Amino acid sequence: MTETQMMTSPSQRRLVPVGLLCAALRPVLGRVVRRIAQHHPEMFERIAPYQKSDFVIVPVELPFALHLRPDPEAPMLRAVPQDRLPEHDARIEGRFFTLLELVDGESDGDAAFFSRDLTISGNTEAVVSLRNALDDVDGSVAQETADSFGPPGRAFLSMLRRRSARQ
Amino acid sequence: MSPTDFSTAGELVCPAGTPAALRTAVDAGADSVYCGFRNATNARNFPGLNFTPEELEASVAYAHARGARVLLALNTYPPAGKVDLWREAAAIGARVGVDAFIVADMGVARHIAQTHPGSRLHLSVQAAASSPEAIRYYCENFGVKRVVLPRILTIPEIRAIKSEIPCEIETFIFGNHGLMVEGRCSLTNWMSGLSTNMDGVCSPAADVTYEREADGSMRSCLSGFTIDHFAPDENAGYPTICKGRYVAPHRPEGYYAFEEPVSLNLGRLLPELMEAGVHAFKIEGRQRSKSYVRSVVRSFRQAVDAIRAGAEPDLANLVALTEGQKETQGAFRSKKWR
Numbered sequence: 001m002t003e004t005q006m007m008t009s010p011s012q013r014r015l016v017p018v019g020l021l022c023a024a025l026r027p028v029l030g031r032v033v034r035r036i037a038q039h040h041p042e043m044f045e046r047i048a049p050y051q052k053s054d055f056v057i058v059p060v061e062l063p064f065a066l067h068l069r070p071d072p073e074a075p076m077l078r079a080v081p082q083d084r085l086p087e088h089d090a091r092i093e094g095r096f097f098t099l100l101e102l103v104d105g106e107s108d109g110d111a112a113f114f115s116r117d118l119t120i121s122g123n124t125e126a127v128v129s130l131r132n133a134l135d136d137v138d139g140s141v142a143q144e145t146a147d148s149f150g151p152p153g154r155a156f157l158s159m160l161r162r163r164s165a166r167q
Numbered sequence: 168m169s170p171t172d173f174s175t176a177g178e179l180v181c182p183a184g185t186p187a188a189l190r191t192a193v194d195a196g197a198d199s200v201y202c203g204f205r206n207a208t209n210a211r212n213f214p215g216l217n218f219t220p221e222e223l224e225a226s227v228a229y230a231h232a233r234g235a236r237v238l239l240a241l242n243t244y245p246p247a248g249k250v251d252l253w254r255e256a257a258a259i260g261a262r263v264g265v266d267a268f269i270v271a272d273m274g275v276a277r278h279i280a281q282t283h284p285g286s287r288l289h290l291s292v293q294a295a296a297s298s299p300e301a302i303r304y305y306c307e308n309f310g311v312k313r314v315v316l317p318r319i320l321t322i323p324e325i326r327a328i329k330s331e332i333p334c335e336i337e338t339f340i341f342g343n344h345g346l347m348v349e350g351r352c353s354l355t356n357w358m359s360g361l362s363t364n365m366d367g368v369c370s371p372a373a374d375v376t377y378e379r380e381a382d383g384s385m386r387s388c389l390s391g392f393t394i395d396h397f398a399p400d401e402n403a404g405y406p407t408i409c410k411g412r413y414v415a416p417h418r419p420e421g422y423y424a425f426e427e428p429v430s431l432n433l434g435r436l437l438p439e440l441m442e443a444g445v446h447a448f449k450i451e452g453r454q455r456s457k458s459y460v461r462s463v464v465r466s467f468r469q470a471v472d473a474i475r476a477g478a479e480p481d482l483a484n485l486v487a488l489t490e491g492q493k494e495t496q497g498a499f500r501s502k503k504w505r
Binding site for chain 1: 376
């Protein structure tokens, strides 16, 4: 099993098997995507032709990627090891903090693409649809998600934002 | 100023591809927001973008409650005999109380003028009306109140046109710099079979692919044709044919045959444009994010307010949001912009 470092502060870094990490994230990510589906059904309407499509979102500096299928009936978001990506229709790749800022509504996807901080491949129309669907949410999907986990969720997002600002 | 009062010069006309972007634009200080339906009736018919009739109705209410206007883009050309979609869109727009229709096609203009009298018409850049004669024709025959000028005119030329037309002038001040003659460009049609002017989409995303090479370079393709090949550390642009880089017998290294990936930014020319008689400033980018809308609208809101107050505008650095991370003043500064 591949071993690598979790994205934690330097003092907390430790080696964790990536497969174990993905398994540990599974219930959390499942809750996140189910909550988004419940609260933002209009988002899924915008991506209607691609609800059964498989997206992989790859933070380049992390050992795992996210596998998303935006099916409102059975939404799926799970972590998968980067060296064992599932078959997919589209791939979105960038640094973790770039991807976070996009989901957080704090940066512009086209600008990230122009600067080559964001790379896409596969079905471009599916990616554009996903981007537009995410962007039609007032505020921040990341903040909503953090709020759903209460104070620990908010603290974790704040920590990520601070680290993002330092990048 | 009431939402329907268009009399104040320096109006900031801002883009919205989604209801959330519209609310963002209004909250950031837009005087007017332009948007379109999720179909071929507008020139940003992109996947996942635009408004349903219900979303438009709610958005008009949101904007009007905050003193802002909503302009509905019906700025594509209906194919012969297939006008129902445009008629239906006009009827919905009139019903929900949009403040103006942005049109390009004479048939659409005539239909709205006759069927929805009292509606305000703006002539889209897609009509490519750049002479006093052409603009007057639309004013006299369809009651057009405003023309959005193509991005091919210098400020002295705009000033001369203003003295010869009976309507307001709107110019683009920021965003994608399409130097093609809008409403006439058939490059996408030639490659993909879809018409920018009738289907409402330039370089349809379904026909675009990006291929990453082993060395980190990237190839952008439309309908299987390579449009550009970016080195690993080179800034990229939109996959449109007019921004493509091509190899020719005399330029084997590849060159931008039409235009480089670059964005228009007229921030420093705002005072001159106002003095030349430009009534409204348009920001391009319905396909862009809320983040883009928020940054650009806020920046130009402050600039316009400063100019009105007789102060020097302090424009934020917007180059990070520009295509290819490069800006130009295009033809507005000089015809020699190439």
